[in-house]
Amino acid sequence: MPTSATAIEHLRNHHQTYLAELIEFIKIPSISTLPENAKDVNHAADFLAQKLKSLGFEHVQIFPTARHPIVYGDFLKAGANQPTILIYGHYDVQPVDPIELWNHDPFTPTQVGDDLFARGASDMKGQVWAVISAIESIIRTDQFPVNLKFILEGEEEIGSLHFEQFLVEHKDLLSASFSLNADTGMLAPDLPTIVYGLRGMAYFEIKVFGPSHDLHSGVYGGVVQNPAQVLADLISGMRDKDGIVQLPHFYDKVVPLTAQERTELARLKMDDAYYQNQTGAPTTWGEKGYTPVERVGGRPTLDVNGLLSGFIGAGAKTVIPAWAMAKLSTRLVPDQLPDEVRQQLTEYMQQHAPETVTWTVEQLSGGSPSISDINTVESKALANALETVWGVKPTYKREGGSVPVVSSMQRVLGIDSVLTGFGLPDDNIHSPNEKLHLPSWFKGTEALVHFFYNAKR
Amino acid sequence: MPTSATAIEHLRNHHQTYLAELIEFIKIPSISTLPENAKDVNHAADFLAQKLKSLGFEHVQIFPTARHPIVYGDFLKAGANQPTILIYGHYDVQPVDPIELWNHDPFTPTQVGDDLFARGASDMKGQVWAVISAIESIIRTDQFPVNLKFILEGEEEIGSLHFEQFLVEHKDLLSASFSLNADTGMLAPDLPTIVYGLRGMAYFEIKVFGPSHDLHSGVYGGVVQNPAQVLADLISGMRDKDGIVQLPHFYDKVVPLTAQERTELARLKMDDAYYQNQTGAPTTWGEKGYTPVERVGGRPTLDVNGLLSGFIGAGAKTVIPAWAMAKLSTRLVPDQLPDEVRQQLTEYMQQHAPETVTWTVEQLSGGSPSISDINTVESKALANALETVWGVKPTYKREGGSVPVVSSMQRVLGIDSVLTGFGLPDDNIHSPNEKLHLPSWFKGTEALVHFFYNAKR
Numbered sequence: 011m012p013t014s015a016t017a018i019e020h021l022r023n024h025h026q027t028y029l030a031e032l033i034e035f036i037k038i039p040s041i042s043t044l045p046e047n048a049k050d051v052n053h054a055a056d057f058l059a060q061k062l063k064s065l066g067f068e069h070v071q072i073f074p075t076a077r078h079p080i081v082y083g084d085f086l087k088a089g090a091n092q093p094t095i096l097i098y099g100h101y102d103v104q105p106v107d108p109i110e111l112w113n114h115d116p117f118t119p120t121q122v123g124d125d126l127f128a129r130g131a132s133d134m135k136g137q138v139w140a141v142i143s144a145i146e147s148i149i150r151t152d153q154f155p156v157n158l159k160f161i162l163e164g165e166e167e168i169g170s171l172h173f174e175q176f177l178v179e180h181k182d183l184l185s186a187s188f189s190l191n192a193d194t195g196m197l198a199p200d201l202p203t204i205v206y207g208l209r210g211m212a213y214f215e216i217k218v219f220g221p222s223h224d225l226h227s228g229v230y231g232g233v234v235q236n237p238a239q240v241l242a243d244l245i246s247g248m249r250d251k252d253g254i255v256q257l258p259h260f261y262d263k264v265v266p267l268t269a270q271e272r273t274e275l276a277r278l279k280m281d282d283a284y285y286q287n288q289t290g291a292p293t294t295w296g297e298k299g300y301t302p303v304e305r306v307g308g309r310p311t312l313d314v315n316g317l318l319s320g321f322i323g324a325g326a327k328t329v330i331p332a333w334a335m336a337k338l339s340t341r342l343v344p345d346q347l348p349d350e351v352r353q354q355l356t357e358y359m360q361q362h363a364p365e366t367v368t369w370t371v372e373q374l375s376g377g378s379p380s381i382s383d384i385n386t387v388e389s390k391a392l393a394n395a396l397e398t399v400w401g402v403k404p405t406y407k408r409e410g411g412s413v414p415v416v417s418s419m420q421r422v423l424g425i426d427s428v429l430t431g432f433g434l435p436d437d438n439i440h441s442p443n444e445k446l447h448l449p450s451w452f453k454g455t456e457a458l459v460h461f462f463y464n465a466k467r
Numbered sequence: 468m469p470t471s472a473t474a475i476e477h478l479r480n481h482h483q484t485y486l487a488e489l490i491e492f493i494k495i496p497s498i499s500t501l502p503e504n505a506k507d508v509n510h511a512a513d514f515l516a517q518k519l520k521s522l523g524f525e526h527v528q529i530f531p532t533a534r535h536p537i538v539y540g541d542f543l544k545a546g547a548n549q550p551t552i553l554i555y556g557h558y559d560v561q562p563v564d565p566i567e568l569w570n571h572d573p574f575t576p577t578q579v580g581d582d583l584f585a586r587g588a589s590d591m592k593g594q595v596w597a598v599i600s601a602i603e604s605i606i607r608t609d610q611f612p613v614n615l616k617f618i619l620e621g622e623e624e625i626g627s628l629h630f631e632q633f634l635v636e637h638k639d640l641l642s643a644s645f646s647l648n649a650d651t652g653m654l655a656p657d658l659p660t661i662v663y664g665l666r667g668m669a670y671f672e673i674k675v676f677g678p679s680h681d682l683h684s685g686v687y688g689g690v691v692q693n694p695a696q697v698l699a700d701l702i703s704g705m706r707d708k709d710g711i712v713q714l715p716h717f718y719d720k721v722v723p724l725t726a727q728e729r730t731e732l733a734r735l736k737m738d739d740a741y742y743q744n745q746t747g748a749p750t751t752w753g754e755k756g757y758t759p760v761e762r763v764g765g766r767p768t769l770d771v772n773g774l775l776s777g778f779i780g781a782g783a784k785t786v787i788p789a790w791a792m793a794k795l796s797t798r799l800v801p802d803q804l805p806d807e808v809r810q811q812l813t814e815y816m817q818q819h820a821p822e823t824v825t826w827t828v829e830q831l832s833g834g835s836p837s838i839s840d841i842n843t844v845e846s847k848a849l850a851n852a853l854e855t856v857w858g859v860k861p862t863y864k865r866e867g868g869s870v871p872v873v874s875s876m877q878r879v880l881g882i883d884s885v886l887t888g889f890g891l892p893d894d895n896i897h898s899p900n901e902k903l904h905l906p907s908w909f910k911g912t913e914a915l916v917h918f919f920y921n922a923k924r
Contacts, residue, residue: 043782105784111680168782209685213783222747223568226897227770228666228868231798232762233742235752238771238793242702249696285690290679295692295823305689313684314695315786320773321794325500325625326670326831327562328796328869329897330770336695337778339785341688366752374783411685412785440683440786 012152014463018456021147025452028143029126031061033119035101036128036135042078042102042168051164054101055079058162061142065149067160073180075172078102078164082183085145085158092467093388094157096186096425098415099138100166100193103130104440111442124448131446132437137192138162140432140451144458155466159186163415166193169213169375170414177422188388188425190461192454193413195433197278197405199450202396202457204389205429207307207408208416210342210379212351213315215372218244218334218363224320225330234330235366238319241334247362248312248338252298255312255340257354258361263345267308274406275303288435307408311341337374341410348376377414382426388465392428395460399453430457469609471920475913478604482909485600486583488518490576492558493585493592499535499559499625508535508621511558515619516540518599522606524617530637532629535559535621539640542602542615549924550845551614553643553882555872556595557623557650560587561897568899581905588903589894594649595619597889597908601915612923616643620872623650626670626832627871634879645845645882647918649911650870652890654735654862656907659853659914661846662886664764664865665873667799667836669808670772672829675701675791675820681777682787691787692823695776698791704819705769705795709755712769712797714811715818720802724765731863732760745892764865768798794831798867805833834871839883845922849885852917856910887914 021028040054041047055072062070062083070083081101086094106116106129114120119128126136148154161184165171177184194205220237221230248256255261267275280303282294296305305311315338320331340351352373363369383389384406396404409429416427432454438444478485497511498504512529519527519540527540538558543551563573563586571577576585583593605611618641622628634641651662677694678687705713712718724732737760739751753762762768772795777788797808809830820826840846841863853861866886873884889911895901 043780043784045781105778105780107778107780108681167784209688211685211785213785220748223895223900224565224898225746226868227768227772227796228668228798228866229892229896230742230746230763231666231768231770231867232753232766233751233759234746234748235750236770238774239702239706241774242699242771245696245699246703285687289682289687289691291677291691291823292825293692293823294690295821296689302690306687309689311684311688313688313693313787314699314776314791315684315784316777316779316788317695317698317774317791318779320771321562321564322773322775322792323500323562323564324502326794326796327500327624327772327897328668328670329772331773334771334774335779337783339684339783341685364752366748366750368749409685410688411683435686438680439686440784441681443680 014460016151017147017459020151021143021455021459024147028139028455032136032139035139036119036130037117039117040102040164041105042165043105051078051102055081055164058101059083062160065146073176075176077171080164080176081162083160085154088154088157092156093187093465094159095465096159096161096184096189097141098189098191099141099162100134100164101138101162102164102167103133103135104167108442113443125445126448127443127445129444131444132433133439133444134193136446136451137431137433140455141192141458143455144462147459148462155463159184170377173415174418174422177418181423184423186423186425189419189427191413191416191427191429192431194409194429194431195435195437196431196450197280197407197435199434199447200400200402202400202402202404203407203430204384204392204404205407205409206382206384208380208413209410210346210348210377210414210417211339211412212342212348212376213339213374214352214355215374216336216338217370219332219368220366221330221332224332227328227330230330235364236330237367238331238334240364240367241319241336244359244362245314245336248358253296255310257351257358260310260354264310265344267304271308272304275307276301278303278405278407306410308343310343310346312338314338341412342379344379344381347378377412378417380417380420382429386426388428391464392430392461394464395457396430398460399457471917473608474604474916477608478600478912478916481604485596485912489593489596492596493576493587494574496574497559497621498562499622500562508559512536512538512621515558519617522603530633532633534628537621537633538619540617542611545611545614549613550644550922551616552922553616553618553641553646554598555646555648556598556619557591557621558595558619559621559624560590560592561624565899570900582902583905584900584902586901588901589890590896590901591650593903593908594888594890597912598649598915600912601919604916605919612920616641627834630872631875631879634875638880641880643880643882646876646884648870648873648884648886649888651866651886651888652892652894653888653907654737654864654892656891656904657857657859659857659859659861660887661841661849661861661863662866663839663841663863665837665870666867667803667805667834667871667874668796668869669799669805669833670796670831671809671812672831673793673795674827676789676825677823678787678789681789684785684787687787692821693787694824695788695791697821697824698776698793701816701819702771702793705815710753712767714808714815717767717811721767722801724761728765729761732764732865733758735760735862735864763867765800767800767803769795771795798869799836801836801838804835834869835874837874837877839886843883845885848921849887849918851921852914853887855917856914
């Protein structure tokens, strides 16, 4: 009778095949934020639907949304006594700019040593393909031990615009025991990780408008307020010198880290030297009174993601710009809510923007923070699977990134998520030279095989 | 015997011809700051050299520089008893972005009512052609009353990079009694203007560097200082809430406006309502304690000309940018010097930039401020010429813009400049929809004819 060992053997014999398939998947430049890549996003959705069909998934369907489609497939042959796992993934990727900093073409996956360099290799096409490879290895060798529903969206990198609405409209189709989400990562190649806390996000575009057109800075310098300077004033005032965000009531709903959490986090050895090495910054910096790992996992932040105003070409152009723009985002912790942050930012602008300008605040995306119970059956199934492969107990971590779909699933479907993933902190996700560490990825696929067997009742 | 009246008659009979020639000149997209337009800049220089030759100028030569050439031509037939006027002009123009705000193609001059819309129409191809048209009308009808040297550069809009060096190297060739510079403008169509004071300029590019690459704002938000926020802090601190520039010792050498100057400037009726109307800003703003026209003409300023950092495309990208850039420039009044301002800015950065970033300050251009004597023979010759055509005495004004060549000529050649020009405050120079008011331009050409006759000893 086949066991997890049979599936693992199959997996090891087909690693190169699965890697070759992953490379084909990555080659599709499914950048969700760029209108010119819309057809590529569709192509990636088709690619996944075809794969699920080839695995014998029963109901496979591409659901269009107002922007990018959602791929659904189910494999429900384990019987009503077995749990149904709703697997989440996304097949869209971040833009590639600044393109000149890439060492290889971002959509020509290139292996250098143990790493595969390409946009999406780590975030998260590699993770999606780890799950698919694990499932295939079981399907080819055994009865599948649990029931599966797979849902793959194409808008994660632009804020999962239509995901929650889709959950609401297809609540019955998506009913499940819990969700598996592999969109997080590991702390190091030898430290398998389970993320139990995720920050939320609220992302905004602020525009400040001054004169009706760009002005000559000699003819008009001294008579009008410069909107780029007003924007600088406003951004500067959003934090104090200790890194405390100054939006009104920003911290009112922040749940403090418990003493136990601070003790756990202190074990992670992600200290200032670690973060300085990871980021290449001259020094680390952040909210006073917290360690780096506490700040990333347990404290909210506000960051400028982009600035644009006036003349940005080579050389000198003497203009007072007509407007200035900032993209800025907050990372949120329980119980902050994106809509409340939008109100706080609007209130801040009302209080601080001078009468020399007009302004707009547009919310581009948002997602709530979440905390998961680490004592559930499925969380323990994952912990055991990771320990089987790595030989060490997994580390539990609160993560700085946002997976808004986790809170959507809690809210709409009433199910918790178990979160894992096999990317590494130095994978350069969202940056040039994104890469996937292949030895960790191979181990991850094996851990997922164990997880599906462990999840059997 | 021919007189100024003969030349004026010729001029009026050929206005349409001269306008057609001006249009051909404007059609050449001689944008000096863009490398891809270098051939167009050369084309504009050839166009001028050909014109001067066709007028019978004797020594016509195109002098190459390390970037864009300088056109020289002389017409020295009036005899040693007559003054030699060194006429200055520039044939390069500003870039056209944001191109989408233009109502017509910027290099397809388009007449709407009394206005000719095109990049360079007012600044300063129209002014150069007014001088050439006046000269041609005299040459075609009379012995030229004074000696002429014409010098036309192609780098004024990028800070006259090689102009002063050229003066130094060709001091003898360029020796003259005084200079005529038509690169300023009029206050209104019925107010001919003589500019006797010009602000200087020092233009910089500041870059702030944080992490070695763009970071994921979730994974790293809270552990490193964001260079875009540091840049905002630095810019914000460069002025206080009353508009006082905070660079150390910035005002030490500023010569205060005299009581007489403030009385003169108060007559100009360029009040807040005027500037609000010109700029389309919600309200005017500037250094406390000075009227708008005092601030423009007699007080230094600091303006942000451009901002760039991180992700500026459509949608949301959650990065902590690796760097942030600002272009900023100061307008200077006597006796401030660009090199001293560079030192002040560097000192400011040393004092205020935190250790979480590294930074650079690059000076892109600079020019000293200047004040001219309004009681010279040549200044009176110009004043009388303007009064002859407009029927009112010209207004004397200190101008906000910079004409660094004026101070270069004082310093290197030892000659003063008389400054005029027939552009208007609403000409949108350096902005989309630049235009030339043709009735003012026609009057200006006539005034220049009178000026050359008046300048005769």
